Amino acid sequence: MSRRLFTAPGMISDGETGSPRREPAGRVSAPSTGEGFHLCFEADPCTVRRVLGQAVAELARGLSRDDAGTLELALAEVLNNIVEHAYDGRTSGQVEVCLHREAGWICCRIVDSGHAMPALTLPEGRMRPLPPRLDDLPEGGWGWSLIRTLATDLAYRREDGSNYLTFRLPLSR
Template identity: 45%
Template sequence: MQTEAGRSLPEQALHRHTKDIRLTFPSSPLSVRRALQTIVADLQELELEERGSVELVLAEVLNNVVEHAYGADERGWISLECATERDGLHFRIRDEGRPMPDDTPPMGAPAPLPEVLDKLPEGGFGWFLIKDLSRDVHYSRLDDVNELTFRIKVDTSPRKN
């Protein structure tokens, strides 16, 4: 991209946030919390609502890995990558836990009315949020590694002063 004067702009001027994020951390609730804090801090250039959506989606995905892929008695590693592209933030989450049932993410269902929440078992409500707030959700398993990729649409255009 060039300025009106014909000078090239540095690549980082094309996006609000260009720092790719790569984290590897143990599959524990505390490690997920710390990873979320790191990511949210790295995404300070985003609008508050966008950061909130990213944090919510990642919290659901990462906690699902801890709780379901590894379970209470098993520990492993979680790898998270985030790349900023013109169409949003692209995420890749990898782990070596158990595969998703039927090798596909749950459909997800909207949360029920508040008065019945305490009577319901787990039911994929988090997956409803994940799929509602992100795009291009894809799951695969290859060589005992789960991989979930998705995109969250955020405004990556440069801020105007």
């Protein structure tokens, strides 16, 4: 009831795609008591940027600046990982993002049909000590440590060739 579909230019809404991995409509949206966001789109960096803008605009109403920032950053890191790793830079991959607000939380579910997580396990994302030499500083690899810092109740499963990631983001108010 509270689920809404959004379609932007170049994006495919749930109702229009014939993708075989699409779930029956009744399973797509989690029970929601607040505003929701649901979108399917091609996994590439420019589309990810547009989706983040839409998701934040849709869910951030009434959120504090910090909470909106948390949502945008956590979602960006998850979606970037899907583009770079699950789909390996291929352009044909679809991603489904389902978000809804519930009490003091934003509940997130992200589905893709790219490669499975190695060993079917989420990366630990441990923050490494800073190296003493500037030359040895990492130029990436912060994605999972950021996600783990920002999100709670992270869960991953692989089912029927798709990756399902769920997590919750706490709202400060």
